[in-house]
Amino acid sequence: MNYDTFVDQVAQRTSTSSARAVELTGATLExxxxxxxxxxxLDLAVQLPEPLRLSLRPTPGTEAAHRFGAAEFVARVALRADVSEPxxxxxxxxxxxxxREAVTGGEFDELVVQLPRDYRDLVEPAMAPGATLRRR
Structure with missing residues (x-):
């Protein structure tokens, strides 16, 4: 999937502009x-379009996974993106x-395995049949 398609899909799913979708995607990936x-x-980054890879680049402070649950994940995205938690x-x-649509070879499944059970509400919609956005 190319960058424009990725951003377009997020924009459509969030009912926002492409520019805002870029910000929302960056907040989530960071x-x-x-x-x-x-x-x-890094494994995930290499499968995403080039501009999105920067948000996933590990730094010395992010080399080890920080242990936080889904509620904290959502709160961090809300703060970064300046949106409400819902x-x-x-x-x-x-x-x-x-x-999930952009990556291949089970990479999304490998990502999900690293997340605790309380993330299920966030990742299951991505795994559900019919989750793929239908192009008009």
């Missing part, structure tokens, strides 16, 4: 980079669904 090990973040929850679901 938070995801904190939650994943550096190696898993809106951030929808953003995270939209970005996870788009990631």
């Amino acid at each position: 938070t995801l980079a904190e939650r994943l090990t550096g190696g898993e973040a 809106a951030a929850r929808n953003v995270v679901r939209a970005v996870f669904t788009t990631i």
Whole structure:
């Protein structure tokens, strides 16, 4: 999936502009980079379009996964994206669904395995049949 398609899918799923979708995606990916090990973040990054890879680049502070639950994940995305927590929850679901569509080889499943059970509400919509956005 190319960058424009990724952003378009997130924009459609969040009912926002492409520019805002870029911000929302960045907030989600930066938070995801904190939650994943550096190696898993890099594995995911190589399958995403180039501009999105920067948000997942591990730093010395993010090489080890930070242990925080789904509520904290949503709160961090809300703070970064300047949205309410209910809106951030929808953003995270939209970005996870788009990631699932963009990556191959079971990479999304490997990502999900690193997340605790309380993330189920955020990732299951991405895994559900029919989660793929139908193009008009």
